[in-house]
Amino acid sequence: MEAQLRSEELIEQLASGLRPVRRMAxxxxxxGLWLALAVTAIGLAVLxxxxxxxxxxxxxxxxxxxxxxxxxxxxxxxxxxxxxxxxADRSPAWGLLPLPPLALWLASLGWGCLADVARLGPIExxxxxxxxxxxxILLLGAPxxxxxxxxxxxxxxxxxxxxxxxxxxxxxxxxxxxxTLFHHLDAAVMVLLWHGGxxxxxxALTAGLGDRxxxxxxxxxxxx
Amino acid sequence: xxxxQAGDAQAYDSLLRAALPMLRIIxxxxxxDPAEAExxxxxxxxxxxxxxxxxxxxxxIRPWLVAITERRAIDRLRRSGRQAGRETPIEDFGETLSDAxxxxxEAKVAAAELRAAVAALPQAQRTALGLAKLEDLPLAEASxxxxxxxxxxxxxxxxxxxxxxxxxxxxx
Numbered sequence: 001m002e003a004q005l006r007s008e009e010l011i012e013q014l015a016s017g018l019r020p021v022r023r024m025a026x027x028x029x030x031x032g033l034w035l036a037l038a039v040t041a042i043g044l045a046v047l048x049x050x051x052x053x054x055x056x057x058x059x060x061x062x063x064x065x066x067x068x069x070x071x072x073x074x075x076x077x078x079x080x081x082x083x084x085x086x087x088a089d090r091s092p093a094w095g096l097l098p099l100p101p102l103a104l105w106l107a108s109l110g111w112g113c114l115a116d117v118a119r120l121g122p123i124e125x126x127x128x129x130x131x132x133x134x135x136x137i138l139l140l141g142a143p144x145x146x147x148x149x150x151x152x153x154x155x156x157x158x159x160x161x162x163x164x165x166x167x168x169x170x171x172x173x174x175x176x177x178x179x180t181l182f183h184h185l186d187a188a189v190m191v192l193l194w195h196g197g198x199x200x201x202x203x204a205l206t207a208g209l210g211d212r213x214x215x216x217x218x219x220x221x222x223x224x
Numbered sequence: 225x226x227x228x229q230a231g232d233a234q235a236y237d238s239l240l241r242a243a244l245p246m247l248r249i250i251x252x253x254x255x256x257d258p259a260e261a262e263x264x265x266x267x268x269x270x271x272x273x274x275x276x277x278x279x280x281x282x283x284x285i286r287p288w289l290v291a292i293t294e295r296r297a298i299d300r301l302r303r304s305g306r307q308a309g310r311e312t313p314i315e316d317f318g319e320t321l322s323d324a325x326x327x328x329x330e331a332k333v334a335a336a337e338l339r340a341a342v343a344a345l346p347q348a349q350r351t352a353l354g355l356a357k358l359e360d361l362p363l364a365e366a367s368x369x370x371x372x373x374x375x376x377x378x379x380x381x382x383x384x385x386x387x388x389x390x391x392x393x394x395x396x
Contacts, residue, residue, distance in 0.1 A: 007244060007248075007262060007265050007266055007269065008241070008244070010266050010269055010270075011237060011240040011241055011244070011269060012237065014236070014240065014269065014270075014273045015233045015234075015236045015237035015240065016233060018228065018231055018232075018233040018236050019231060020229065020230050020231030021229050021231075021276055021277035022277060023229055023277055023279075023280075023281070024277045024278045026280065086278075087278055087280070088275065088278070088288050088291040088292045088295070089279075089280075089283060089284075089287040089288035089291050154275055154277075154278045157271045157274065157275065157292075157295070157296075158275070158291070158292070158295060159295075
Protein backbone atom coordinates (compact mmCIF):
# COMPACT_ATOMS: atom_id res chain seq x y z
CA MET A 1 0.00 0.00 0.00
CA GLU A 2 2.91 2.33 0.72
CA ALA A 3 4.36 1.85 -2.73
CA GLN A 4 1.10 3.16 -4.20
CA LEU A 5 1.08 6.06 -6.59
CA ARG A 6 -0.32 9.13 -4.91
CA SER A 7 -3.28 10.82 -6.59
CA GLU A 8 -1.39 14.11 -6.83
CA GLU A 9 1.42 12.34 -8.69
CA LEU A 10 -1.12 10.75 -11.00
CA ILE A 11 -2.55 14.19 -11.80
CA GLU A 12 0.94 15.43 -12.55
CA GLN A 13 1.54 12.53 -14.92
CA LEU A 14 -1.78 12.96 -16.67
CA ALA A 15 -1.26 16.69 -17.10
CA SER A 16 2.33 16.42 -18.28
CA GLY A 17 1.38 14.01 -21.08
CA LEU A 18 -1.65 16.07 -22.08
CA ARG A 19 -2.43 16.26 -25.76
CA PRO A 20 -5.22 18.33 -27.28
CA VAL A 21 -8.39 16.39 -28.11
CA ARG A 22 -11.15 17.13 -30.56
CA ARG A 23 -14.36 17.76 -28.70
CA MET A 24 -16.97 15.09 -29.33
CA ALA A 25 -20.11 16.09 -31.23
CA UNK A 26 -23.21 16.70 -29.09
CA UNK A 27 -25.21 13.53 -28.36
CA UNK A 28 -28.27 14.69 -30.31
CA UNK A 29 -26.03 15.15 -33.35
CA UNK A 30 -24.58 11.66 -32.91
CA UNK A 31 -28.07 10.18 -32.65
CA GLY A 32 -29.06 12.08 -35.80
CA LEU A 33 -26.01 10.79 -37.64
CA TRP A 34 -26.81 7.22 -36.75
CA LEU A 35 -30.50 7.65 -37.62
CA ALA A 36 -29.48 8.95 -41.05
CA LEU A 37 -27.27 5.89 -41.50
CA ALA A 38 -30.06 3.55 -40.38
CA VAL A 39 -32.65 5.20 -42.62
CA THR A 40 -30.27 4.93 -45.58
CA ALA A 41 -29.56 1.25 -44.94
CA ILE A 42 -33.20 0.34 -44.39
CA GLY A 43 -34.28 2.53 -47.31
CA LEU A 44 -31.87 0.64 -49.55
CA ALA A 45 -33.32 -2.65 -48.37
CA VAL A 46 -36.84 -1.39 -49.09
CA LEU A 47 -35.72 -0.27 -52.56
CA UNK A 48 -34.22 -3.67 -53.28
CA UNK A 49 -37.26 -5.64 -52.11
CA UNK A 50 -39.88 -3.16 -53.35
CA UNK A 51 -42.80 -1.81 -51.37
CA UNK A 52 -45.48 -4.30 -50.47
CA UNK A 53 -48.41 -4.41 -52.85
CA UNK A 54 -51.03 -3.61 -50.25
CA UNK A 55 -49.22 -0.74 -48.59
CA UNK A 56 -51.78 1.84 -49.76
CA UNK A 57 -54.63 -0.12 -48.23
CA UNK A 58 -52.64 -0.62 -45.04
CA UNK A 59 -51.95 3.04 -44.65
CA UNK A 60 -55.62 3.78 -44.68
CA UNK A 61 -56.06 1.79 -41.50
CA UNK A 62 -55.38 4.20 -38.62
CA UNK A 63 -54.33 1.36 -36.35
CA UNK A 64 -51.62 0.23 -38.76
CA UNK A 65 -50.36 3.78 -39.09
CA UNK A 66 -50.20 4.19 -35.32
CA UNK A 67 -48.32 0.93 -35.05
CA UNK A 68 -45.81 1.92 -37.69
CA UNK A 69 -45.29 5.40 -36.25
CA UNK A 70 -44.87 3.91 -32.78
CA UNK A 71 -42.11 1.59 -33.99
CA UNK A 72 -40.34 4.45 -35.76
CA UNK A 73 -40.76 6.59 -32.64
CA UNK A 74 -39.32 3.83 -30.49
CA UNK A 75 -36.27 3.67 -32.75
CA UNK A 76 -35.67 7.41 -32.74
CA UNK A 77 -36.24 7.82 -29.00
CA UNK A 78 -34.05 4.83 -28.15
CA UNK A 79 -31.20 6.14 -30.31
CA UNK A 80 -31.41 9.59 -28.71
CA UNK A 81 -31.62 8.10 -25.22
CA UNK A 82 -28.60 5.90 -25.89
CA UNK A 83 -26.55 8.88 -27.06
CA UNK A 84 -27.59 10.90 -24.00
CA UNK A 85 -26.91 8.13 -21.50
CA UNK A 86 -23.46 7.62 -23.00
CA UNK A 87 -22.48 11.00 -21.47
CA ALA A 88 -21.62 10.93 -17.82
CA ASP A 89 -23.44 14.13 -16.84
CA ARG A 90 -26.76 13.48 -18.57
CA SER A 91 -29.73 12.48 -16.46
CA PRO A 92 -30.52 8.76 -16.27
CA ALA A 93 -34.13 9.79 -16.90
CA TRP A 94 -33.26 9.87 -20.61
CA GLY A 95 -33.51 6.09 -20.46
CA LEU A 96 -37.27 6.44 -19.95
CA LEU A 97 -37.74 8.36 -23.20
CA PRO A 98 -38.37 5.34 -25.47
CA LEU A 99 -40.80 3.71 -23.04
CA PRO A 100 -44.00 5.56 -24.14
CA PRO A 101 -43.58 4.79 -27.87
CA LEU A 102 -42.45 1.26 -27.00
CA ALA A 103 -45.55 0.74 -24.87
CA LEU A 104 -47.72 2.15 -27.67
CA TRP A 105 -46.03 -0.13 -30.22
CA LEU A 106 -46.47 -3.26 -28.13
CA ALA A 107 -50.02 -2.26 -27.18
CA SER A 108 -51.01 -1.70 -30.80
CA LEU A 109 -49.54 -5.10 -31.70
CA GLY A 110 -51.42 -6.72 -28.83
CA TRP A 111 -54.59 -4.93 -29.77
CA GLY A 112 -54.09 -6.05 -33.36
CA CYS A 113 -53.88 -9.65 -32.16
CA LEU A 114 -57.17 -9.30 -30.31
CA ALA A 115 -58.81 -7.65 -33.31
CA ASP A 116 -57.57 -10.48 -35.53
CA VAL A 117 -58.98 -13.06 -33.17
CA ALA A 118 -62.35 -11.30 -33.35
CA ARG A 119 -62.12 -11.05 -37.13
CA LEU A 120 -60.44 -14.31 -38.16
CA GLY A 121 -61.14 -16.70 -35.32
CA PRO A 122 -58.75 -18.60 -33.05
CA ILE A 123 -55.16 -17.55 -32.99
CA GLU A 124 -53.81 -20.99 -33.90
CA UNK A 125 -55.11 -20.56 -37.45
CA UNK A 126 -53.00 -17.46 -37.93
CA UNK A 127 -49.70 -18.83 -36.76
CA UNK A 128 -47.03 -19.57 -39.26
CA UNK A 129 -43.32 -19.20 -39.60
CA UNK A 130 -41.62 -16.19 -41.06
CA UNK A 131 -37.92 -16.79 -40.90
CA UNK A 132 -37.54 -13.94 -43.38
CA UNK A 133 -38.58 -11.38 -40.75
CA UNK A 134 -36.17 -12.80 -38.22
CA UNK A 135 -33.35 -12.91 -40.73
CA UNK A 136 -33.94 -9.35 -41.92
CA ILE A 137 -34.06 -7.85 -38.45
CA LEU A 138 -31.00 -9.76 -37.33
CA LEU A 139 -28.91 -9.27 -40.46
CA LEU A 140 -29.61 -5.57 -40.75
CA GLY A 141 -30.20 -4.84 -37.09
CA ALA A 142 -26.98 -6.34 -35.78
CA PRO A 143 -24.64 -4.18 -37.93
CA UNK A 144 -26.75 -1.11 -37.19
CA UNK A 145 -26.60 -1.78 -33.47
CA UNK A 146 -22.85 -2.36 -33.74
CA UNK A 147 -22.44 0.94 -35.62
CA UNK A 148 -24.34 2.82 -32.91
CA UNK A 149 -22.29 1.22 -30.15
CA UNK A 150 -19.09 2.05 -31.99
CA UNK A 151 -20.25 5.65 -32.23
CA UNK A 152 -21.10 5.62 -28.52
CA UNK A 153 -18.16 3.55 -27.30
CA UNK A 154 -17.30 6.30 -24.81
CA UNK A 155 -20.25 4.93 -22.81
CA UNK A 156 -18.04 2.03 -21.75
CA UNK A 157 -16.73 3.54 -18.52
CA UNK A 158 -19.99 5.35 -17.81
CA UNK A 159 -23.19 3.38 -18.37
CA UNK A 160 -22.40 0.46 -20.67
CA UNK A 161 -25.42 -1.76 -20.20
CA UNK A 162 -28.30 0.71 -20.61
CA UNK A 163 -26.60 2.07 -23.73
CA UNK A 164 -26.21 -1.46 -25.11
CA UNK A 165 -29.86 -2.27 -24.59
CA UNK A 166 -31.10 1.05 -25.97
CA UNK A 167 -28.87 0.66 -29.02
CA UNK A 168 -30.26 -2.79 -29.75
CA UNK A 169 -33.80 -1.57 -29.20
CA UNK A 170 -33.28 1.36 -31.59
CA UNK A 171 -31.95 -0.94 -34.31
CA UNK A 172 -34.64 -3.56 -33.85
CA UNK A 173 -37.48 -1.02 -33.84
CA UNK A 174 -36.29 0.73 -36.99
CA UNK A 175 -35.67 -2.55 -38.80
CA UNK A 176 -39.14 -3.72 -37.85
CA UNK A 177 -40.60 -0.47 -39.19
CA UNK A 178 -38.64 -0.88 -42.42
CA UNK A 179 -39.71 -4.49 -42.72
CA THR A 180 -43.37 -3.49 -42.46
CA LEU A 181 -42.95 -1.37 -45.61
CA PHE A 182 -42.10 -4.25 -47.92
CA HIS A 183 -42.89 -7.50 -46.23
CA HIS A 184 -46.38 -8.84 -46.39
CA LEU A 185 -47.54 -10.11 -43.00
CA ASP A 186 -51.22 -10.01 -42.32
CA ALA A 187 -51.82 -11.34 -38.87
CA ALA A 188 -50.75 -9.06 -36.05
CA VAL A 189 -49.77 -12.06 -33.97
CA MET A 190 -47.23 -12.94 -36.63
CA VAL A 191 -45.79 -9.46 -36.50
CA LEU A 192 -45.68 -9.60 -32.73
CA LEU A 193 -44.07 -13.00 -32.76
CA TRP A 194 -41.51 -12.52 -35.50
CA HIS A 195 -40.73 -8.82 -35.21
CA GLY A 196 -40.90 -8.83 -31.45
CA GLY A 197 -39.05 -12.12 -31.24
CA UNK A 198 -36.34 -10.85 -33.55
CA UNK A 199 -36.05 -7.67 -31.49
CA UNK A 200 -35.63 -9.72 -28.33
CA UNK A 201 -33.07 -11.94 -30.01
CA UNK A 202 -31.13 -8.91 -31.19
CA UNK A 203 -31.27 -7.51 -27.68
CA ALA A 204 -29.90 -10.75 -26.26
CA LEU A 205 -27.24 -10.92 -28.96
CA THR A 206 -26.10 -7.38 -28.28
CA ALA A 207 -26.09 -7.92 -24.55
CA GLY A 208 -23.92 -10.99 -25.08
CA LEU A 209 -21.49 -9.67 -27.64
CA GLY A 210 -21.67 -5.95 -26.91
CA ASP A 211 -19.97 -6.37 -23.58
CA ARG A 212 -16.74 -6.91 -25.46
CA UNK A 213 -17.27 -3.74 -27.43
CA UNK A 214 -18.05 -1.47 -24.50
CA UNK A 215 -16.61 -3.10 -21.43
CA UNK A 216 -13.03 -3.59 -22.49
CA UNK A 217 -11.20 -1.13 -20.26
CA UNK A 218 -9.09 0.70 -22.79
CA UNK A 219 -9.52 -0.92 -26.17
CA UNK A 220 -11.63 1.80 -27.69
CA UNK A 221 -9.65 4.76 -26.50
CA UNK A 222 -6.28 4.64 -24.88
CA UNK A 223 -5.38 7.28 -22.35
CA UNK A 224 -2.90 9.78 -23.65
CA UNK B 225 -11.66 21.88 -18.91
CA UNK B 226 -12.22 23.59 -22.23
CA UNK B 227 -8.60 24.79 -22.04
CA UNK B 228 -7.50 21.26 -21.16
CA GLN B 229 -9.30 19.91 -24.22
CA ALA B 230 -7.22 22.33 -26.27
CA GLY B 231 -4.09 20.91 -24.65
CA ASP B 232 -3.37 23.41 -21.85
CA ALA B 233 -1.53 21.18 -19.33
CA GLN B 234 -1.36 23.95 -16.70
CA ALA B 235 -5.12 24.49 -16.69
CA TYR B 236 -5.72 20.74 -16.63
CA ASP B 237 -3.37 20.25 -13.68
CA SER B 238 -4.98 22.98 -11.61
CA LEU B 239 -8.49 21.80 -12.50
CA LEU B 240 -7.80 18.24 -11.34
CA ARG B 241 -6.00 19.46 -8.22
CA ALA B 242 -8.92 21.71 -7.34
CA ALA B 243 -11.38 18.88 -7.94
CA LEU B 244 -9.39 16.27 -5.98
CA PRO B 245 -10.86 17.04 -2.51
CA MET B 246 -14.37 16.79 -3.93
CA LEU B 247 -13.59 13.49 -5.65
CA ARG B 248 -12.18 12.16 -2.38
CA ILE B 249 -15.30 13.15 -0.47
CA ILE B 250 -17.47 11.35 -3.02
CA UNK B 251 -15.36 8.21 -2.93
CA UNK B 252 -15.12 8.14 0.89
CA UNK B 253 -18.88 8.54 1.17
CA UNK B 254 -19.29 5.25 -0.69
CA UNK B 255 -16.19 3.30 0.39
CA UNK B 256 -15.20 2.96 4.01
CA ASP B 257 -11.66 1.67 3.48
CA PRO B 258 -9.48 4.79 2.86
CA ALA B 259 -6.97 3.01 0.61
CA GLU B 260 -9.74 1.52 -1.49
CA ALA B 261 -11.44 4.92 -1.71
CA GLU B 262 -8.20 6.51 -2.89
CA UNK B 263 -7.95 3.81 -5.57
CA UNK B 264 -11.44 4.73 -6.70
CA UNK B 265 -10.37 8.40 -6.90
CA UNK B 266 -7.47 7.38 -9.14
CA UNK B 267 -9.76 5.25 -11.29
CA UNK B 268 -11.96 8.32 -11.63
CA UNK B 269 -8.99 10.50 -12.60
CA UNK B 270 -8.03 8.01 -15.32
CA UNK B 271 -11.60 7.88 -16.62
CA UNK B 272 -11.85 11.67 -16.62
CA UNK B 273 -8.65 11.74 -18.62
CA UNK B 274 -9.86 9.14 -21.07
CA UNK B 275 -13.26 10.76 -21.58
CA UNK B 276 -12.09 14.35 -21.63
CA UNK B 277 -13.23 14.77 -25.24
CA UNK B 278 -16.82 13.91 -24.28
CA UNK B 279 -17.14 16.87 -21.93
CA UNK B 280 -19.34 19.63 -23.33
CA UNK B 281 -17.98 23.04 -22.22
CA UNK B 282 -21.46 24.48 -22.46
CA UNK B 283 -22.47 22.48 -19.42
CA UNK B 284 -21.23 22.74 -15.82
CA ILE B 285 -18.15 20.62 -15.06
CA ARG B 286 -19.06 19.57 -11.54
CA PRO B 287 -21.91 17.12 -12.37
CA TRP B 288 -19.68 15.54 -15.02
CA LEU B 289 -16.84 14.94 -12.56
CA VAL B 290 -19.24 13.81 -9.84
CA ALA B 291 -20.99 11.31 -12.14
CA ILE B 292 -17.71 9.74 -13.27
CA THR B 293 -16.39 9.48 -9.71
CA GLU B 294 -19.62 7.94 -8.43
CA ARG B 295 -19.46 5.36 -11.21
CA ARG B 296 -15.86 4.40 -10.46
CA ALA B 297 -16.53 4.22 -6.73
CA ILE B 298 -19.49 1.91 -7.30
CA ASP B 299 -17.44 -0.23 -9.69
CA ARG B 300 -14.68 -0.57 -7.12
CA LEU B 301 -17.16 -1.40 -4.37
CA ARG B 302 -18.68 -4.13 -6.54
CA ARG B 303 -15.30 -5.54 -7.44
CA SER B 304 -14.15 -5.67 -3.83
CA GLY B 305 -17.49 -7.20 -2.88
CA ARG B 306 -16.97 -9.95 -5.42
CA GLN B 307 -13.42 -10.46 -4.24
CA ALA B 308 -14.43 -10.70 -0.61
CA GLY B 309 -16.85 -13.47 -1.51
CA ARG B 310 -14.18 -15.43 -3.37
CA GLU B 311 -11.00 -14.84 -1.42
CA THR B 312 -9.91 -15.54 2.14
CA PRO B 313 -7.38 -13.23 3.73
CA ILE B 314 -4.25 -15.32 4.09
CA GLU B 315 -2.90 -13.56 7.21
CA ASP B 316 -5.56 -15.19 9.34
CA PHE B 317 -3.92 -18.57 8.92
CA GLY B 318 -0.45 -19.64 9.93
CA GLU B 319 -0.47 -22.36 7.36
CA THR B 320 -0.37 -21.91 3.66
CA LEU B 321 -1.92 -25.16 2.52
CA SER B 322 -5.35 -26.43 3.38
CA ASP B 323 -4.17 -30.00 4.05
CA ALA B 324 -2.77 -29.97 7.60
CA UNK B 325 -0.13 -32.64 6.87
CA UNK B 326 1.23 -30.60 3.97
CA UNK B 327 2.31 -27.82 6.30
CA UNK B 328 4.74 -29.95 8.32
CA UNK B 329 7.38 -29.92 5.64
CA GLU B 330 9.62 -27.49 7.45
CA ALA B 331 9.53 -29.47 10.67
CA LYS B 332 10.37 -32.64 8.74
CA VAL B 333 13.36 -31.02 7.10
CA ALA B 334 14.59 -29.72 10.46
CA ALA B 335 14.25 -33.18 12.01
CA ALA B 336 16.17 -34.78 9.15
CA GLU B 337 18.96 -32.21 9.51
CA LEU B 338 19.20 -32.81 13.23
CA ARG B 339 19.33 -36.58 12.73
CA ALA B 340 22.11 -36.23 10.17
CA ALA B 341 24.03 -33.93 12.52
CA VAL B 342 23.73 -36.40 15.38
CA ALA B 343 24.83 -39.26 13.13
CA ALA B 344 27.97 -37.32 12.24
CA LEU B 345 29.08 -37.08 15.89
CA PRO B 346 31.80 -39.42 17.23
CA GLN B 347 30.44 -42.60 18.84
CA ALA B 348 31.24 -41.54 22.44
CA GLN B 349 29.56 -38.18 22.09
CA ARG B 350 26.52 -39.78 20.47
CA THR B 351 26.13 -42.26 23.31
CA ALA B 352 26.60 -39.60 25.95
CA LEU B 353 24.05 -37.32 24.27
CA GLY B 354 21.53 -40.13 23.90
CA LEU B 355 21.71 -41.21 27.51
CA ALA B 356 22.08 -37.88 29.28
CA LYS B 357 19.86 -35.64 27.16
CA LEU B 358 17.36 -37.81 25.25
CA GLU B 359 16.64 -40.47 27.86
CA ASP B 360 17.31 -37.93 30.59
CA LEU B 361 19.06 -40.45 32.89
CA PRO B 362 20.93 -39.30 35.98
CA LEU B 363 24.69 -39.09 35.28
CA ALA B 364 25.48 -42.04 37.64
CA GLU B 365 23.12 -44.39 35.80
CA ALA B 366 24.31 -43.19 32.41
CA SER B 367 27.85 -43.83 33.54
CA UNK B 368 26.96 -47.34 34.65
CA UNK B 369 25.20 -48.15 31.36
CA UNK B 370 27.82 -46.76 29.03
CA UNK B 371 30.89 -47.72 31.00
CA UNK B 372 32.14 -44.12 30.78
CA UNK B 373 33.17 -42.11 33.83
CA UNK B 374 30.86 -39.29 34.97
CA UNK B 375 33.49 -36.72 34.02
CA UNK B 376 33.95 -38.24 30.56
CA UNK B 377 30.15 -38.25 30.08
CA UNK B 378 29.93 -34.58 31.05
CA UNK B 379 32.68 -33.61 28.65
CA UNK B 380 31.27 -35.74 25.81
CA UNK B 381 27.73 -34.34 26.26
CA UNK B 382 29.03 -30.81 26.34
CA UNK B 383 31.12 -31.34 23.21
CA UNK B 384 28.24 -33.03 21.41
CA UNK B 385 25.86 -30.13 22.08
CA UNK B 386 28.53 -27.67 21.02
CA UNK B 387 29.20 -29.60 17.80
CA UNK B 388 25.47 -29.75 16.99
CA UNK B 389 25.10 -26.03 17.61
CA UNK B 390 27.98 -25.31 15.29
CA UNK B 391 26.66 -27.58 12.61
CA UNK B 392 23.07 -26.31 12.72
CA UNK B 393 24.18 -22.71 12.66
CA UNK B 394 23.06 -21.64 16.14
CA UNK B 395 26.56 -21.02 17.50
CA UNK B 396 26.31 -18.33 20.12
